[in-house]
Amino acid sequence: MNGGYKVDISRGERVGRVSSEWFSRPDDERYLSLDDLANSVRARAERSRTRVVESASIQVEASRDNPERLNLMLPGADAPVAPTHWSFGQLASQVGAPAAYLRQIPAALAGINLQYGLTSHRAEQVKTLETDGGRLELRAVTGPDYGRIFDYELVEAVQRIAGNGVGDTRWKVPGVLDWSTGVYDPGAEITRDSTTLYASDRDVFLFLVDDRNPIEAGKLPDGSPDLFFRGFYCWNSEVGAKTLGIASFYLRAVCQNRNLWGVEDFQEIKIRHSKYAASRFAHEAAPALRNFADSSPVPFFNGIKAARERVVARTDEDRADFLRKRGFTRAETGKIIDTVLAEEGRPPESIFDFVQGITAAARDKPHQDARLEMEGKAKKLLDRVA
Numbered sequence: 402m403n404g405g406y407k408v409d410i411s412r413g414e415r416v417g418r419v420s421s422e423w424f425s426r427p428d429d430e431r432y433l434s435l436d437d438l439a440n441s442v443r444a445r446a447e448r449s450r451t452r453v454v455e456s457a458s459i460q461v462e463a464s465r466d467n468p469e470r471l472n473l474m475l476p477g478a479d480a481p482v483a484p485t486h487w488s489f490g491q492l493a494s495q496v497g498a499p500a501a502y503l504r505q506i507p508a509a510l511a512g513i514n515l516q517y518g519l520t521s522h523r524a525e526q527v528k529t530l531e532t533d534g535g536r537l538e539l540r541a542v543t544g545p546d547y548g549r550i551f552d553y554e555l556v557e558a559v560q561r562i563a564g565n566g567v568g569d570t571r572w573k574v575p576g577v578l579d580w581s582t583g584v585y586d587p588g589a590e591i592t593r594d595s596t597t598l599y600a601s602d603r604d605v606f607l608f609l610v611d612d613r614n615p616i617e618a619g620k621l622p623d624g625s626p627d628l629f630f631r632g633f634y635c636w637n638s639e640v641g642a643k644t645l646g647i648a649s650f651y652l653r654a655v656c657q658n659r660n661l662w663g664v665e666d667f668q669e670i671k672i673r674h675s676k677y678a679a680s681r682f683a684h685e686a687a688p689a690l691r692n693f694a695d696s697s698p699v700p701f702f703n704g705i706k707a708a709r710e711r712v713v714a715r716t717d718e719d720r721a722d723f724l725r726k727r728g729f730t731r732a733e734t735g736k737i738i739d740t741v742l743a744e745e746g747r748p749p750e751s752i753f754d755f756v757q758g759i760t761a762a763a764r765d766k767p768h769q770d771a772r773l774e775m776e777g778k779a780k781k782l783l784d785r786v787a
Contacts, residue, residue: 404584404586404588405576405579405584405585405586405587405588406584406585406587406615406628407582407583407584407585407625407628408578408583408584408585408628408653408654408662408663409583409621409627409653409663410578410583410653410654410662410663411663411744411757411761412627412653412663412757412760412761413652413653413662413663413664413665413757413760414663414664414665414667414760414763414764414776414779415660415661415662415663415664415764416650416652416660416661416664416667417660417661418634418648418661419597419608419634419655419659419660419661420658420659420660420661422597422599422606422608422659423597423658423659424658426599426601428593430599430600430601431593431596431598431599432596432598432599432600433567433591433592433593433596433598434565434566434567434598435556435559435560435563435564435565435566435567435598435607436560436565436566437598438556438566438598438600438605438607439553439556439557439560441600442551442552442553442556442600442605443553443556443557445532445534445552445553446551446552446553446639448532448533448534449530449531449532449533449540450530450531451528451529451530451531451549452528452529453526453527453528453529453545454475454476454477454526454527454528454529455476455525455526456495456496456519456522456525456526456527457519457520457522457525458475458476459473459474459475459476459519459527460473460474460516461473461512461513461515461516461519462474462481462512463508463509463511463512470483470508471484471489471508471511471512471515472484473492473539475529475531475539480537481537482531482537482538482539483536483537483538483539484538484539484542485538485539485540485602487540487541487602487603487640487642488530488538488539488540488541488542488640489503489504491541491542491543491640491641492515492527492539492542493515493518495522495527495542495543495544496515496518496519496521496522497518498514498515498518503515526544526545527542527543527544527545528541528542528543528544528545528546528547528549529541529542530542530543530549530639530640540602540640541639541640541641543641543674546675546676547641547674547675547676548674548675548676548677548678548679549639549674549678549679550637550639550645550672550674550678550679550682551639552600552604552605552637552638552639554637554682555605555607555635555636555637555645555682556605556607558682558686558687558690559607559609559635559690561691562690562691562694562695563609563694566598566607566609567591571611571613571614572609572610572611572694573587573609573610573611573612573613574591574595574596574597574598574608574609574610575587575597575608575609575610575612575632575655575659576588576589576610576612576655577589577595577655577656577657578654578655578656578657578662580656585612585653585654585655587610587612587613587630595657595659597609597634597659602640603638603640603642604636604637604638604640604642604643605636605637605638606634606635606636607634607635607636608632608633608634608659609632609633609634610630610631610632610652610655611630611631611632612630612632612655614630614631615628615629615630616628616629616630616631616651616698616701616702617629618701618702618705618706619705619706619709622744622745622746628653629651629652629653629663629665629698629701630651630652630653631649631650631651631693631698632649632650632651632652632655632661633647633648633649633650633690633693633694634647634648635647635648635690641674644671644672644673644674645671645672645674645678645682645686646669646670646671646672647669647670647686647689647690648667648668648669648670649667649668649669649689649690649693650664650665650666650667650668651664651665651666651698651701652664652665665701665705665783666701666704666783667780670685670686670689672685672686704783705753707752708751708752708753708756708782708783709751709752709753710751711751711752711753712750712751713750713751713752713755714749714750714755715750717738717748720734720738720748720749721734721738723755724737724738724755727778727782728778729759729778733762733775736762736765737749737755737758737759737761737762738758740758740761740762741754741755741757741758741761744757744758744761745757752782752783755779755782756779756782756783759775759776759778759779759782760775760776760779762775763775763776763779
């Protein structure tokens with residue numbers, strides 16, 4: 402289809418994780434290609450050093466020129482290092498001091514409290530990450546067994562399957578859905594406002610789709626194809642702000658605000674930065690990313706096909722009984738059946754009908770926990786068919 406693909410976003414789940422990232426990122430955290438992103442985070446890593454030091458040997462210095470700033474003199478260093486907002490909180494947490502309180506009092510007094518905590522720190526050792534970007538900064542303070550995975554390692558793993566992320570492979574920054582027509586355009590221009598490649602001093606986040614190669618998984622009520630695309634997002638923090646993770650899924654569209662619509666078969670891997678995190682990344686996360694990128698959509702297609710063909714209810718009594726046995730209230734049962742009737746022009750009969758009705762009804766739930774619970778029940782129905 403020239404100009405895009407007609408999609409039905411009333412089906413499947415809506416996932417807002419990418420939209421949350423898009424909304425919160427300032428301009429200097431947005432990148433227009435994986436090459437630019439990789440160069441930035443790799444250069445940062447090359448200017449960094451990490452080491453384990455005795456906490457009691459760290460000297461806290463209050464600046465006379467700036468009474469609101471603290472510096473730290475690490476053992477064996479030639480110059481003091483300035484903690485970032487994030488690492489100051491980590492350091493305070495390591496020694497059991499309230500970071501919020503220390504930030505409110507004069508630096509000299511905060512320094513006395515922090516120095517006492519370091520001197521009496523029972524764990525004895527901490528691991529530091531120091532970066533020289535014209536000013537020597539302490540970007541992270543963790544326990545000595547923290548398993549750091551640098552941000553560039555994740556970005557380079559993505560580059561191995563996605564190239565520059567803007568069109569030299571099948572994986573790219575997503576296009577955009579035109580709400581007025583229901584057409585998803587994979588060729589929309591990539592700008593700082595629309596990009597989904599982000600990095601800050603605390604983390605990286607990347608979202609890419611294979612949206613020039615749609616997958617047809619059955620027909621819509623009007624006989625047109627029900628189209629899906631493959632997508633994944635991943636994240637990491639080399640300073641300990643979050644885990645490393647990868648989420649893969651099929652989706653029908655991405656809107657201007659970077660919400661994911663019509664999501665199916667959502668899968669997620671998370672890796673904590675424990676002692677063996679780097680090994681787990683090499684043996685679990687990176688291969689999972691490659692496998693998803695190279696995998697055939699046939700199992701997904703077969704699962705959708707089987708769910709469409711498996712009829713589980715032919716009467717109103719069957720429909721109500723099917724849902725009530727799976728923990729849905731009387732009100733939820735009515736809502737699910739009415740939703741399918743309105744969208745499909747007939748009451749639900751197959752597993753797929755019920756899954757679509759449940760996920761649509763979940764979107765109307767005012768509380769996230771209730772939505773997630775309903776979406777989880779829908780996923781279990783599909784998993785049983787698969």
